[in-house]
Amino acid sequence: MVIPEKIKLALRRFEFHSQVDFDKLPMRDKKELLAATSKVLLKPKEILFSQGSNAVGVFVLKKGKLKVYQLNYDGSIQILFIYREGEIFGYRPLLSGDRQPVSVAALENCELDFISRERFLKVLRKSAVLSNQILENMSHEFTVLTNRMNVFAQRSIRERLALALLILNETFKTELCGSKPSEILINRGDLAAFIGTVPETLTRTISYFKERKFIRVNGKSIWVKDFENLFILSGIE
Amino acid sequence: MVIPEKIKLALRRFEFHSQVDFDKLPMRDKKELLAATSKVLLKPKEILFSQGSNAVGVFVLKKGKLKVYQLNYDGSIQILFIYREGEIFGYRPLLSGDRQPVSVAALENCELDFISRERFLKVLRKSAVLSNQILENMSHEFTVLTNRMNVFAQRSIRERLALALLILNETFKTELCGSKPSEILINRGDLAAFIGTVPETLTRTISYFKERKFIRVNGKSIWVKDFENLFILSGIE
DNA sequence: CGCCGTATTGAGCGCTCTCAACGAGGGTGG
DNA sequence: CCACCCTCGTTGAGAGCGCTCAATACGGCG
Numbered sequence A, B: 001m002v003i004p005e006k007i008k009l010a011l012r013r014f015e016f017h018s019q020v021d022f023d024k025l026p027m028r029d030k031k032e033l034l035a036a037t038s039k040v041l042l043k044p045k046e047i048l049f050s051q052g053s054n055a056v057g058v059f060v061l062k063k064g065k066l067k068v069y070q071l072n073y074d075g076s077i078q079i080l081f082i083y084r085e086g087e088i089f090g091y092r093p094l095l096s097g098d099r100q101p102v103s104v105a106a107l108e109n110c111e112l113d114f115i116s117r118e119r120f121l122k123v124l125r126k127s128a129v130l131s132n133q134i135l136e137n138m139s140h141e142f143t144v145l146t147n148r149m150n151v152f153a154q155r156s157i158r159e160r161l162a163l164a165l166l167i168l169n170e171t172f173k174t175e176l177c178g179s180k181p182s183e184i185l186i187n188r189g190d191l192a193a194f195i196g197t198v199p200e201t202l203t204r205t206i207s208y209f210k211e212r213k214f215i216r217v218n219g220k221s222i223w224v225k226d227f228e229n230l231f232i233l234s235g236i237e
Numbered sequence C: 001c002g003c004c005g006t007a008t009t010g011a012g013c014g015c016t017c018t019c020a021a022c023g024a025g026g027g028t029g030g
Numbered sequence D: 001c002c003a004c005c006c007t008c009g010t011t012g013a014g015a016g017c018g019c020t021c022a023a024t025a026c027g028g029c030g
Helices: A005-014 A027-035 A091-096 A117-126 A128-154 A157-171 A188-195 A199-211 A227-234 B005-014 B027-035 B091-096 B117-126 B128-154 B157-171 B188-195 B199-211 B227-234
Strands: A038-042 A047-049 A057-063 A066-071 A077-083 A103-106 A110-116 A215-218 A221-224 B038-042 B047-049 B057-063 B066-071 B077-083 B103-106 B110-116 B215-218 B221-224
Touching: A005 A128, A005 A157, A005 A227, A027 A110, A027 A117, A027 A128, A057 A091, A057 A117, A066 A188, A066 B128, A077 A188, A077 B128, A091 A117, A091 B128, A110 A117, A117 A128, A117 B128, A128 A157, A128 B066, A128 B077, A128 B091, A128 B117, A128 B128, A157 A188, A157 A199, A157 A221, A157 A227, A188 A199, A199 A215, B005 B128, B005 B157, B005 B227, B027 B110, B027 B117, B027 B128, B057 B091, B057 B117, B066 B188, B077 B188, B091 B117, B110 B117, B117 B128, B128 B157, B157 B188, B157 B199, B157 B221, B157 B227, B188 B199, B199 B215
Parallel strands: none
Antiparallel strands: A038 A110, A047 A103, A057 A110, A066 A077, A066 A103, A215 A221, B038 B110, B047 B103, B057 B110, B066 B077, B066 B103, B215 B221
8 A cells, every 4th residue: 555656746746744843943042942841731622822813922732633723703613733743833923913813723642842932933934944954845835834824725625625635644654554445534523624525515525435435434533545536536637 | 884893903913024124134235136127017817827837036016906816627727816016926936946836816907026036036145135125025925824724724715805895995995095995996806806705605695794785886896895894704803 | 320511424515516508808910 | 990800798598506404414522
């Protein structure tokens, strides 16, 4: 079960990897940045911060998965990204001066490092290596976001789910997986919010994929079986 | 005809302003950056660069309007942003090493300055002021993009058009307008591609707004008449 | 065992797409 | 100057996707 190179390559346009490598920083900067981090622990569904709040600092996700989402006036939610271990986030509103445009909550038990606004900005201002890494990350993420926006604007639910499953197969990858399909463990409501639909429609589309043996389902968990066909269905060329 | 403060404030979450202020740069950096720019002129519909090409440099739009879009495998296009005078763009793929994720073409006669990849990166690497401005810009644009993505994923065509018209009212603002509504001059195909629909549906929705006197239409041009109601309709709270 | 939240299945409807025809406007050539 | 064409915009009819509402099944937990 090896994912064809062609698919991996195309998927990169849709995958975040906001993984700043602190080891590349000069030792002095690294120490200053990481010296005074504080640990944050979250239980499933616990909210880290909410849309509209002021940005207080930067977080590094050490363990677990987070959802980043927006709440709409009608109560519906849209999940914009799902972060996995290693991801650094929360720096964008710090830099632009905007309020938090999103809310962040835990999908499972999470462990995070918190770096305060002041400390982060101080190191950023003087460290060219850090600011270059952030620039590089954000540039890529911007590309990813434009690609995803196109998908949301133009594609059917079936196409979006096909793509979402390929993305989540990466997000849920662990060392144990190797090249095997990941166990995508997420409840229907969250998955629906991620592809921008309602749980009923999602369930029907999942059944459609299951019938055609594109995926395997067991309880909440989903495994991709047929990467080729999901890729074709996703229509990302 | 004054736009209520509340609406202006909410719209900021959806407006780009990638306007790097070169005057804030140290004179030496500014000179180095701008010394060797070359002028580019575009006629309407002319393509500046295409999706998948390598990033060759950075552009500053001095005059005119550009569309930034993606072409889908089925031939449909999605306009992601519309740039106006003052906007700087093209630096993101330079920084992330991605290929151009988008194509750029002129909506009207355009005049641009071109800064080569090497020169831009050279100045960026040593100028903290420039890299901070770019960071700040990109952070805000990221926020805008997440907000727009949510709209595309969740909202009806009517809601999207209401929002699009409020955004374009800003994009098409000139000194002449003052606080008066702008003349939004864009053909139906492009406007449809901007809100993620087809021209037929767009026309019907425009008629709907026209009947209710939310907008005024003359040929291709559209003027917003009722900001309050369009704002409510857009559902961005 | 009963309860509550979550997932599935069904029925029906409305929005938006597709396909097709027609109209308006601008440019070109006779 | 007029006839023609080509593109763009509008209008109409019909179909299908995806939403809502409602009922039922499932599963973890007290």
